[in-house]
């Protein structure tokens with residue numbers, strides 16, 4: 001009985017649907033550069049630029065790896081808080097994913 005109750009509470013605590021958020025990479029910038037998500041959501045980074053880029057969290061919590069022109073990668077945001085990220089190739093390219 002206790003186990004069933006615990007499982008029911010765990011199921012209730014899980015979000016029913018994780019949202020996906022889109023970030024475009026274009027003209028050596030992330031668009032948008034700052035996004036707010038819920039913990040468990042995903043972010044799809046799409047490289048619409050002519051150069052290869054990455055979206056790499058400063059805290060190591062996510063990394064798209066190298067995205068050539070036209071490629072995309074989906075990452076999951078698992079931890080709450082602000083996750084600044086950058087392009088591992090171009091250090092001037094930065095953004096922040098904030099998860100609540």
Ligand SMILES: [Cu+2]
Pocket residue numbers: 052053054087088089090093
């Ligand atoms: Cu880059």
